[in-house]
Amino acid sequence: MSADLSPIPNKGTPETLFVQEIKGSRKLSNYLIGSMVTIGGIGFLLAAFSSYLGKDFLPLGKPSTLIFVPQGLVMGIYGILASALSVYLWRMISIDYGSGQNSFDKNSGLLKITRQGFFNKIDIDIPLNQIKAVKLDAREGFNSRRRLCLRIQSKKDLPISKVGSPQPLLELEEEGARIAKFLSVNLEGV
Known part of the structure; x- marks a missing residue:
């Protein structure tokens, strides 16, 4: 069956x-994809903030050494898009x-x-x-x-x-x- x-x-x-x-939509694969997109979005946003403020917010690498324009700005855009996608994915999972x-x-x-x-x-x-x-x-x-x-x-x-x-x-x-x-x-x- x-x-x-x-x-x-x-x-x-x-x-x-x-x-x-x-x-x-409450499947293991959707939970995994939602988690990966959320972690990636937060990572890109933290890298953009690190680049802008000159202080490392991530434990790996040294994103504070990135030049904000264009690298930090592009990472910030990626982070915003990934965060919006993760909100959508978690909404789909929450309502099943x-x-x-x-x-x-x-x-x-x-x-x-x-x-x-x-x-x-x-x-x-x-x-x-x-x-x-x-x-x-x-x-x-x-x-x-x-x-x-x-x-x-x-x-x-x-x-x-x-x-x-x-x-x-x-x-x-x-x-x-x-x-x-x-x-x-x-x-x-x-």
């Missing part, structure tokens, strides 16, 4: 409710951007998709009778993509899997088959 689309315990019977939890769930409920006849957006939650309700098929969208090559989509009547395909690194094709096929079987629709693109 996919680690990103794992069924969670549901309140109804297994025949009437199928819920998938979607993981967001992209997390949510897909809830297929046969009792209410609705698919409820919820995702955490940048400023608010995104909620989409789709009647189950409008879902015509589950589509496995796999594209290999330089910019490879593997995802599950729902083919909805008179609309574009709606992706329901997590965005990020491609999942193993076998796991994606199994998840698509499980959803297609639950909805009693075809699985396309296999």
Whole structure:
């Protein structure tokens, strides 16, 4: 079973409710990148201040010997940009951007998709009778993509899997088959 689309315990019977939890941006790789960008931004800012004030604020090297224009100034700009990027990355991690769930409920006849957006939650309700098929969208090559989509009547395909690194094709096929079987629709693109 996919680690990103794992069924969670549901309140109804297994025949009437199928819920998938979607993981967001709280991943180890995002924590590592956020930490590295933060440390780098602070380092560049301290080097710029050292260059401007003529006093070493960093334990390594001697940034106070740098000429402020242009070296210290450029390091300061790099530090400001890296600090702004780190604030953005930590904000994405703190709100767990992209997390949510897909809830297929046969009792209410609705698919409820919820995702955490940048400023608010995104909620989409789709009647189950409008879902015509589950589509496995796999594209290999330089910019490879593997995802599950729902083919909805008179609309574009709606992706329901997590965005990020491609999942193993076998796991994606199994998840698509499980959803297609639950909805009693075809699985396309296999």
